[in-house]
Amino acid sequence: MTPPPEPPIPPARRRLSAEQYVEGVLARSRGVLSRFITLIESRRADDRDLARRVLNELLPHTGQSIRLGITGVPGAGKSTLIEALGLNLIHAGHRVAVLTIDPSSRVTGGSILGDKTRMERLSLEPNAYIRPSPSGATLGGVARSTRETMLACEAAGFDVVLVETVGVGQSETTVADMVDTFLAVLIAGAGDELQGIKRGLIEMIDLLAVNKADGSNRPHVLRAVNQYRNALRVMHPPESPWQPPVLACSALENAGLDAIWNAVLDHRRTLERAGAFQQRRQGQAIRWMWDLVNDHLQRILREAPGLATLATDLESGVRKGELTASAAADRLIDALGLPGAPPPPPSDRG
Structure with a gap:
């Protein structure tokens, strides 16, 4: 389905009013959304005040998306998985926002911001929006403004928001505390599988996917899946309403991603039945x-x-x-x- 043409926006050099930001975001203007997120990321006091006023107006239009956090060890194929999953969701009729946190240099403050390059096919989709944000000096490398950016994307009509962590330090904890479901993407074949996963991460995740289950690596992945399942049984009490599943997938071959998405939906339904979903968000x-x-x-x-x-x-x-x-x-x-x-x-x- 071809999206409607975007409404015109004032020239970039002219500051928008709170009303223009609200109207533009609700009209699903990507240009206004991008400028508003830049406003959110600003540390100027007047920008922060304007961003707060706009967010207050947008708040009734937020909260309807599925929020999925994704972390993983370096080389696990997070970006490939996110791109493949995002394309699947768009083809199923969803609008997908991807918020990625780039590690910033502690020396220069600069960051790579290369996610649109890493997700080239997804970035070309009219119903996808990829926003890389430098992490700055915030705890765990998570951008201070990511939560507000998520609300802005929801107000702009994106019904799935994927938040990718840099996968180091406390960023996992912070992202897990802003999403509905937290997915860890891991790999097999790197020695003792359980050595590469922290107990703290095991306790946070709602879903675990072992990627690269293709070719000669598939037997290693299936063996790792069994090891992780055993670890999760020990870490998560049996009386918990949700037992995190461990799934094998191949982002490269787009195999197993439907099972991952179905598990995300099942997790949400389980929390809603237990009365825990709204409590979690609150x-x-x-x-x-x-x-x-x-x-x-x-x-x-x-x-x-x-x-x-x-x-x-x-x-x-x-x-x-x-x-x-x-x-x-x-x-x-x-x-x-x-x-x-x-x-x-x-x-x-x-």
Whole structure:
């Protein structure tokens, strides 16, 4: 089905109003959506204020998508799987947004942003939208704005949102806490399969796929599937309403991807029957609120002129061993002058 022509948008050099952003996103204008996501990613105070006002207007039009997080070890074929799955979903009538988190350099702040190159066929589809975002300095390499970007894509009519992690550190935990289903993509044939998967990841995932089940590698994949199934039986209590399935697939040959998508749908139905689906999303929203509070407070501590100088001095004291970390933290919190802040423990006074 050919999508309707996009409505015209003002020239890129002219700032859009909140009303223009809302109208453009709801009209499914890719140009306005892209500009709005850039606004979301901005750290300028006026941009953040405008983005918040737009998101408040868009909020009633969000929440209807299927949110799938995807992680995996390097070389597992995540991008190939996402592209093949995305094409399948589009051919089935869905509109698919892919949000990928690129690792940023800690030295230059730059990132590769090469996902449209890695998903060339998917990027050409009119009902697909791929948005790579630099992770910056946020915990675990997950872009600060990914959750808001997800809401914007939902308001723009994308009914499936795929979030790909960089697959390192705490990014997996953060992405798992913003999606409905969390999929881990792994491979076989790299030695002891269970050595390559962390216990924490096993406890987070809702679905596990062992990729590259093609050619001479297929027997290795099937053997790995059995090992992972045994591990999941131990990690997940039998009374849990959902036992994560382990599936073999070949993204290269587009084999087993229908089974993965059916498992995603089955997971959602299971949570809904248990009354856990809405609770999960509500809990994610509350944790998101506190994440934003923490992010804002850290920005104040690092950017406010007086506090930034104090923070630098305290960091120096901690680095030299002249001050405990807890005492330095208390000094910074005291400097904020928040009313009703509890006093630090006497033993931590520097």
